[in-house]
Amino acid sequence: MSVSKPLPHDAAKLHVTGRANYIDDIPVPANCLHLAFGTATIARGRVTNMDLSPVKTARGVIAVITADDLPYANDVSPSAHDEPLLCDGQVHYHGQPLFLVVADSHLNARRAARLAQVEYALDTPILTIEQALSADSRFEEGPRIYTRGDVDYALPQAKHTLTGSFDIGGQEHFYLEGQAALALPQEDDEMIVHSSTQHPTEIQHKVAEALGLGMHQVRIQTRRMGGGFGGKESQGNALAVACAVAARATGRPCKMRYDRDDDMIITGKRHDFRITYQVGFDDDGRLLAIDFTHYTRGGWAQDLTLPVADRAMLHADNAYFVPHMRVTSHRLKTNTTSATAFRGFGGPQGMIGIERVMDHVARHLGRDPWDIRRLNFYANANSPKPQDTHYGMPVRDFILDDLCDELIKTSAYHTRRADIAQWNANSPILKRGIAISPVKFGISFTLTHLNQAGALVHVYQDGTIRINHGGTEMGQGLFQKVAQVAASRFGVGIEAIKITATDTAKVPNTSATAASSGSDLNGMAVQIACDTILSRMAEFLAHQYNKTADDVVFCDGTVRIGRREISFAQAAMACYQARVSLSATGFYKTPDVAWDRIAGRGQPFYYFAYGAAVTEVVIDTLTGENRILRADILHDTGNSLNPALDIGQIEGAYVQGSGWLTTEELVWDDQGRLRTHAPSTYKIPAMADRPDVFNLSLWGRDNPAQTVYRSKAVGEPPFMLGISTYLALVDAVSACGSGYANLDAPATAERVLAAVERVRA
Amino acid sequence: MSKIHITTKVNGEEVEFLADPRDTLLDCLRDQLELTGTKEGCSTGDCGACSVTVDGTLVCSCLMLGVEAQDKQIETIEGMAEDGELHPLQRKFIEHAALQCGFCTPGILVAAKALLAKNPDPNETEVRYWLAGNLCRCTGYDKIIRAVMDAAAEMRGAA
Numbered sequence: 001m002s003v004s005k006p007l008p009h010d011a012a013k014l015h016v017t018g019r020a021n022y023i024d025d026i027p028v029p030a031n032c033l034h035l036a037f038g039t040a041t042i043a044r045g046r047v048t049n050m051d052l053s054p055v056k057t058a059r060g061v062i063a064v065i066t067a068d069d070l071p072y073a074n075d076v077s078p079s080a081h082d083e084p085l086l087c088d089g090q091v092h093y094h095g096q097p098l099f100l101v102v103a104d105s106h107l108n109a110r111r112a113a114r115l116a117q118v119e120y121a122l123d124t125p126i127l128t129i130e131q132a133l134s135a136d137s138r139f140e141e142g143p144r145i146y147t148r149g150d151v152d153y154a155l156p157q158a159k160h161t162l163t164g165s166f167d168i169g170g171q172e173h174f175y176l177e178g179q180a181a182l183a184l185p186q187e188d189d190e191m192i193v194h195s196s197t198q199h200p201t202e203i204q205h206k207v208a209e210a211l212g213l214g215m216h217q218v219r220i221q222t223r224r225m226g227g228g229f230g231g232k233e234s235q236g237n238a239l240a241v242a243c244a245v246a247a248r249a250t251g252r253p254c255k256m257r258y259d260r261d262d263d264m265i266i267t268g269k270r271h272d273f274r275i276t277y278q279v280g281f282d283d284d285g286r287l288l289a290i291d292f293t294h295y296t297r298g299g300w301a302q303d304l305t306l307p308v309a310d311r312a313m314l315h316a317d318n319a320y321f322v323p324h325m326r327v328t329s330h331r332l333k334t335n336t337t338s339a340t341a342f343r344g345f346g347g348p349q350g351m352i353g354i355e356r357v358m359d360h361v362a363r364h365l366g367r368d369p370w371d372i373r374r375l376n377f378y379a380n381a382n383s384p385k386p387q388d389t390h391y392g393m394p395v396r397d398f399i400l401d402d403l404c405d406e407l408i409k410t411s412a413y414h415t416r417r418a419d420i421a422q423w424n425a426n427s428p429i430l431k432r433g434i435a436i437s438p439v440k441f442g443i444s445f446t447l448t449h450l451n452q453a454g455a456l457v458h459v460y461q462d463g464t465i466r467i468n469h470g471g472t473e474m475g476q477g478l479f480q481k482v483a484q485v486a487a488s489r490f491g492v493g494i495e496a497i498k499i500t501a502t503d504t505a506k507v508p509n510t511s512a513t514a515a516s517s518g519s520d521l522n523g524m525a526v527q528i529a530c531d532t533i534l535s536r537m538a539e540f541l542a543h544q545y546n547k548t549a550d551d552v553v554f555c556d557g558t559v560r561i562g563r564r565e566i567s568f569a570q571a572a573m574a575c576y577q578a579r580v581s582l583s584a585t586g587f588y589k590t591p592d593v594a595w596d597r598i599a600g601r602g603q604p605f606y607y608f609a610y611g612a613a614v615t616e617v618v619i620d621t622l623t624g625e626n627r628i629l630r631a632d633i634l635h636d637t638g639n640s641l642n643p644a645l646d647i648g649q650i651e652g653a654y655v656q657g658s659g660w661l662t663t664e665e666l667v668w669d670d671q672g673r674l675r676t677h678a679p680s681t682y683k684i685p686a687m688a689d690r691p692d693v694f695n696l697s698l699w700g701r702d703n704p705a706q707t708v709y710r711s712k713a714v715g716e717p718p719f720m721l722g723i724s725t726y727l728a729l730v731d732a733v734s735a736c737g738s739g740y741a742n743l744d745a746p747a748t749a750e751r752v753l754a755a756v757e758r759v760r761a
Numbered sequence: 762m763s764k765i766h767i768t769t770k771v772n773g774e775e776v777e778f779l780a781d782p783r784d785t786l787l788d789c790l791r792d793q794l795e796l797t798g799t800k801e802g803c804s805t806g807d808c809g810a811c812s813v814t815v816d817g818t819l820v821c822s823c824l825m826l827g828v829e830a831q832d833k834q835i836e837t838i839e840g841m842a843e844d845g846e847l848h849p850l851q852r853k854f855i856e857h858a859a860l861q862c863g864f865c866t867p868g869i870l871v872a873a874k875a876l877l878a879k880n881p882d883p884n885e886t887e888v889r890y891w892l893a894g895n896l897c898r899c900t901g902y903d904k905i906i907r908a909v910m911d912a913a914a915e916m917r918g919a920a
Contacts, residue, residue: 015854015863016847016855016867016870017839017841017842018839018867024791025797027795176800176802176808176897226863228862475860476861645858647858647904648901648904649861651900652901653901656901679802679805679807679808680805684898685901686902687889687895687906688889688890690889690906
């Protein structure tokens, strides 16, 4: 059976030979046009005059489109209708698209886009959390509050209390393939769009709106993305709609791709947060009450800010039971690029809040932070009385005590911690630190209706199989995993399965490939479609051989009917000739999820995914420079559908999570201009930053929830393993003095150095 | 601006194309020669996705003009497999699952091949620092390093 085998990614051979096509590699007709946006050079104000004549007369320019030229909807928002494709006169952020240039080449379009003479009436931009709060600039009427128990009563009762505040920066996705789309106008007003998107159905919806068409007249195809990470959940809308509008206006194919700098300036990023806390605890470090306040900058448009901020609140507990808990969330509207989905979707920000608290409490009591974490864990899955989260969901599958105990042992945490203390005592300049951080991450879309998926499976008369589903491939290996599910159902080799580009004409009304749900949802939908065909085949074959359907077994490329054995191909041919339908759709919806996001009560998640990491770092106390010396990871994938792909996801997520909290610094100036808009200034981890020692194991026990082959979602949860890197840096800084390190994230060399000086003061 | 006629060798074959003097070598490879395996990741020489070799030297093709290719020997990812047989590096990348979205993969393979041509027996640190100019956002790099080390060992064994 191919499920659980570490088979290579389905397109691996295409990738290593350079033959895997991304949007910009698709051969286009010779008359294809190329697009670029002209963008705003202020963060807030009104356009008073826009002279586009130099743009129109520039070399190669065919047309220039403004908001006034759009025949139908001027909106590319996912749902709130607050995000015009082209500026309607009001400028909301530096980099906002003002007009669209249509030219004969990519470079001519980009060059011309810079020639506009635009005059503005300037307004004072709202850029910071403080400015947004004082202007009461927000996306909802007031803060959202989730609460359990009575924090105001319980906090003063606690023997010890601590308060703190820290800032957590955003993050650029830096998918290696920038955003891209290609629109091909068809007969009878139909439009085909190839889009590098995690959400083809939303692209279809927005293109239809912009062209005044029904969704049935628009077809979106996505074969693969060169990375997504959430950055292509809604941020591809603008390019796809621009291409469609320009293709309609000119009658010619239109392609658009952002240059890296444009991509970083125009598109949304991870939400940055400020988290303040007041925590009450006893002498042992057991938390009694906690009061968190989240402040997040959502940027100029709502995009996905509300569910991101919700998920941050839902992960404010991480792995810990706190009897009295309140989380207050301010979703602030600022004149910056609209923050969007990014792997973890607010979960990482919520989680780092309580991990920071655990650390703070431990250092206050002079204890090992691991002991405080272990003490406050939720009750184990075997416990007769599961404990509820602060939103009232019982935690029935908690395994972090067992999992962490195992990791503490295999990573030799205690010995190394003692060794590091000794090493630090003899090392005046370099200091080491070590930390463990656990992850408990809720799996399901918190917008409950998104937890559905469809699939289409065909068996051909020669016994080969073609499958399609609503999930998109962005490198995570979803197509391969789902193909393995199909191969296992039919009992055939993986070579008999062909999985095809995501296509809104094949499977309709799909959800974004997001929330780590790709294989849970689409794997199950494909399994259901396969089983429909299998039961038809079994019924027919059983009848042929005077057996019952239960006597028919599909295995190893053969079909056994009682004692008879025929090949799967023979079985398919027999079914075809007997007029048995060999094509089926499958539909799956996640059971047992229902909650009230306003009240913050209920069961938003089907299950939790778990993991933990121990990271050791070294810092240079003269420069703040630092590096990861060793990482040990134990991560829960359930019964992994493909361990090779899952290990790749976990390693990549850990490094990306560590990058978020260390080197990846977004800098906006006081005019609201992003100053870090290229890899020369925005630093994602490079090959040399990989931990010197990198040990990774899978926990690999069956998911108690009834998921596809009892696997668990793996896309997002391991991202938060990177929090251990931040905590290890805090530990190393703490070795320099007696004060609390109070380190903001990202913990760049500059911030580490400043923290070292603070603890020494 | 008038175009310039360029004659050069790409993956061992003599080719000709007309280059706008402002076009980069990357643009010429992708748009004129339809060799789209070489990717644009940043267009500023920071990410390595456009790596090719020119007369055996590893370069970012986004930082070189197409017209500079006259009379050079250029190697791209498309020339790495010979007669349909994958190069050991390509095979090891598949075996070690050293790729995810695949967008950085061609550049990393070309860069790794250039390293092994100079230094057939690199240690892990040398691999890591040689490839530090090739960004990957998906893998966390571990499997890439293992694949390069393994391919180097196999190639030494075969030599």
